[in-house]
Amino acid sequence: MRRFPVVLCAIALLAGGCGGVGAPPEPVTASSASRPLPEGVRFGDTAGGSQGGDTNCANPTASLRPGALAVAPGSTMATIAGKGRLVAGVDQNTYLFGFRNPASGRLEGFDIDVVGWIAKSIFGNGADLSKVVQYKVITSGEREDVLTRGEVDIVVRTYTINCARLQKVDFSAEYYTATQRLLVGKNSAVDGIDDLGGQPVCAATGSTSLAAIGAHPAKPTPVSVVNWSDCLVMLQQGQVAAVSTDDTILAGMLAQDPNLKMVGPALAAEPYGIGIPKGKEDMVRFVNAVLSRAMEDNTWQTSYNHWLGGTGQSAAPPRPKYRD
């Protein structure tokens, strides 16, 4: 007896469906919303990754021994001094390392400080950096190209020294040691890249991180973007499960969004060097001398404390290695 109303409803529904006059017109066409994506994002593709491990070379971080800090006539530095400006390839999207301060419009960060040390060594301590340094903002994927085409004098852009890149460009000695980690949402259960099988993980095109994601046995889905800050956007928009890259870059993202956390063991060390066009040995030795002095006279530490002091990243300058 209690079933009766149910039966009635069923009959009513059937009758409605069989009326033969069709359904009322549907005035609303949108049924779902697509979230916006950063420009140039690619899914499941590691084509732009920089394979560091495939090419073997002995001791890639050993650079040329530092030379004199004076600008010798006829040297690469003298040419730079002659044209009146140092062209530096940098980033404007990596918070704390190389970023555009939206309040002032100026480029700032640890890497930008490093450019300043080199510029002051060439043009003198009193030089106005806004006049003698020309910043050229480049993406991760463009770093080798701008050096080989000679469009920039140096690249200071969270640039990991590895054997594949050494075939195309020269590197200074290591000036910062980063390690690969993961950035996830605060409530995420992910504890390492092993937990990310089949899930989208973000990295910049042309970075070693992208290749590492693609090669990982847990098979996360690599998502490549043009700038690192695009990874933060995608993480905030819920389009990737994690960002996998150097702890330095991740620390910058964490500083912009307290709803994230850094997880995972410190994986491969990422030694940062300054990229210099191939064959300019005098420039490599000069830059190494500048770096060596900055590490000794506390300049390095001051910059570190200013930019990274609050993030808990490795606090001591690396010990540079040299070959002759």
Next chain:
Amino acid sequence: MDPAGRPPTISPPPPRRSRRGFVGSLVRQATRSAATAPGRLAAIAVGLVTLTVLTGLVAALSLQQKVDTIDGLVTYDEPLSVAAQEIYRALSDADATAASAFLSGGVEPEGLRARYETDIARAGSALAKASADIGVAAGARAQVDVLSTQLPVYTGLVETARTNNRQGFPSGAAYLREASALMRAQILPAAQELYRMDADRLTRAQDDATDIPWLAVALAVSLAGAIVASQVYLTRTTNRLLNVGLVVASGAVLVALIWSTVALIIESVGVNDGREGGSSQVDALVRIRITALGCRADETLTLVARGDGPGYEQNFARNCGAVSGLGTPDDQLTRARHLADEAEAGAASCAIDAAIGNAKGWHETHRRIRELDDGGDYDRAVTMAIGMEEGNAAADFYELDTNLVNAIAAGRATFYEQTSKAGWALTGLVPGVVVLALVAAGATTMGIRQRLLEYR
């Protein structure tokens, strides 16, 4: 009647046969009656009156259609295409303004924020207008859907960018890039397509307004012929020179023909003047304005990108000769000037002249901005790009835009004036034609009835 060649095995089905039988008997009756003189006269009267009523009806309907088309031109088609171009313009300007505000650093200048807000408000309002009138154009619905679903997403991204900027975070720039990509990849193409559809519809409506109503013309000519032939027949059979009724009918048809022809010629000329001096000019100028807006966005985005990764400057070099005013083959501004001269659109010519001057200044400034930026003087390049003082790109561009707006307004005014005048030419024509047709039908009936009475 069966055609002779039809095979005898196929016989027509019974119901058709019975209908054919009925029609056949009617025809037989009529033929028999037409064999007598009064019968023939009655047949002529029925034929003439039917033809007159039919001609009057068709003429009135096609003339009413013209009146409606002209009304539609000024109250519907043209405003709609203006709404569509305003959607494109406002959104494109919002994108360029957001980039400029970002370039200026810190909390964005009040003027730029206000400009952005006005752009979004105008785009929303124009979009409401465009979607309210969407009913007739199926293709336009898809574009309006894209616009109305993505515009809130765009403004959301811009506000997220703004919040991050105010906190000093570079992720603000990333959100702004995402917003700009959404604008350029999805929203602006939809707006451009919508404008193209609306502009095409305007052109089609103008074609309709200047078409000759062939059916009505053919009917009117055959009616005139039939009346004359009847008159000749009557003269021969009754030995009376003129039948007053048919003379009045001929007069009414003649007046209707002349009135319609003159009115339609005046109307066509008006609509054509409205097109050549008005809507064609507006269309050319709108396209120039759209290109100029894109160029301005490219100019600022090159500086935002700082180094030419995504190729904004290549875009500028490729597309912006069209708004250089330098008279190069791809220069659309100079072509618009010639168009305006040909159409003798004086006000538009003046405004375009001024715009050409601004465009030349802007391109010169742009060259200097690139020189400064490529030469390492980024700060001065930015100042020159966004500064509102004389000799800066923003000032040149806004003046160019203002002059294009003036030229567009002049074109719209010409369109409105000429098309409205074209509409006035048709005043009273539809009721006039109906009355004249009734007069002709009545006079025909009276005239032939008089003859028929003589057979009693």
